Amino acid sequence: MQRKNEKFVERLPLIPRRPWHAYFLTTCLCLTALAIRSAAEIILPIGYPFVSFFPAVILSSFLFGVRPGIYAGLLCGLLSWYFFIPPRMGFPFNLGVVLALAFYGAVVAVDIALIHFLQKANFNLAVERERSHALAENRELLFHELQHRVSNNLQVVAAMLSLQRRHVDHDHARRALDDASARLALVGRISRALYNPSGQGQNIRAFLSTLTADVLEASGREDIALTIDAPEDLILKPDTAVPLALIVTEAVNNAIEHGLPHRGGSISVSLNMTDDGISLNVTDDGKGLSADFDPGSNQSLGLRISNALAGQLNGRFSLHPAAKGGATARLDLPVRA
Template identity: 65%
Template sequence: MHRSNERFVERLPLVLDRPVYAYGLTLIFCAAALLLRWAAEPLLPFGYPFVTFFPAVILTSFLFGVRPGIFAAIVCGFLSWYFFIPPYGRLTLNPAVAVAMLFYTGVVAVDIVLIHFMQRANYNLAVERERSRLLAENRELLFRELQHRVSNNLQVVAALLSLQRRHIDHDVARRALDDASERLALVGRISRTLYDPERTGQDMATFLTALTADVLDASGRADIRLSIDAPGGMVLDPNVTVPLALVVAEAVSNAIEHGLSDRAGSIDVTLAAEGDALVLRVADDGHGVAADFETTQTDSLGLRIANALAAQLGGRFSLSPGLVAGAVARLDLPLATAC
């Protein structure tokens, strides 16, 4: 309703391209004011010759612009002078009539000028609003194009690393290139998903389901069950979602590679708001870790990356034994930062 009123006001004055309609409607307003004044004659005390004509002038100026407003002021002035200022039925000019008509002229002139400046200001505001909308659209388009190009470039770099791997015989170096290529490709896919122009927001449950399935497919394992538990409709800022997604990918990859390297099992990913924190858990039923395991003391590049990403978000990453078996990777983030 509010937006509809704004659009109506932005179109004022009306029928600018059809002045005949504007002046015709102006005459109708003046006639209506005359009829209303006649109808109110028995109810009004002596005088008040302009009481119904002021609204006609104001409405005409507001709806149709300055020139129809001036025309309405002239017509209404003569009607009130002829019919409601004594001696009635004559356009007699005397000092009292002159004062009344000067008063009427001053009031309608002020009304018309104020309405004119208001409409000019409103027109300029509408122009600036449209310009701002176009600038915002262009900025959004350029931003999406930038994200698209960044995602493509990451995919290209990942492909180049995979090609370079074929010319290296050292197993450790090949493994390092494989890890780097997979991480770059993952970042590219995450960016492409988060900044898809067709999406209005990324639901975390859907996003995590697709992400973990992607990681599992890349591992080539078909004997691992994945489950995702995240609040429906939860949407996080992309600046948080990308690092969080990388932590999830590292935790799931670590569970597959170390906890479930030689056996079937399950991995449960849980994302929930707990108090003033957003908590991510990636639990597996694999071999587990020692009770005194510290992620800051490990040589695993993936866990060091997860620690660095958690610190970047102002959170904390940990890896601890599960209640029954396996291990639980946990990421705690301040809720105010994440949402």
């Protein structure tokens, strides 16, 4: 309803296709004011010849513009002069009448001028609003096109790495190319899905649900149960999305490949708010960490990437045994993330 009212106000003054329609309606308003003034004669004190004519002038100016407003001012002035300034039924002329008409003319002129300038300012505001809306649409279109091209380029690089893998015989090199290709494809998908020109974030529960489901589907495992536990109303900043997604992806892939390589099980992703910030845990019920595992000396690429990305977010990444068996990858972030 409010937007409809704004649209109506932006259209003022109303300009009929035939200008005489505006003058006809203005005349009707003036005659209505005359009828109201005549009907109120018995309750009004002596004087007040213009009391019902000011609204007619204001409405005419507001609805139809300056010229019908001036016409209404002249017509209402003549009607009040003829019918309600004594001696009535004539056009008396003396100093008192001149002062009364001068006062009436000054008030009407101020009303018409104010309405005219307000409507002009309102029209300029409406034009600027439409221009800003068009610029915003163009910006959003260009931004999405840019994101689309960047994502496509990342997907192309990922595909080139996959093709290059076919010409590599060394198992470790093939695995490194597979990992790099998968990470690039993931960054491309996240960039296309998350970033928008308004800078708004995304609900972190929905983000984690979609991300982990994609990782599990890409692994081809159907014997692993995946659960997500995160607040409903927590918003993830766009610049945090890609590093967080890569860390979660590394943790889930690590749980699938090392914790549950030959049997089914469950992986739980939980996010909790603490006094110090945010704690994200990826826990599996697999075989757990080896007895001689030392996170300080472990030089695996996935762990190094996770530590580097956590540092980029001013957070801390750790990997330790879970309370009921298996392993837990933990990411601690400051609350501003």
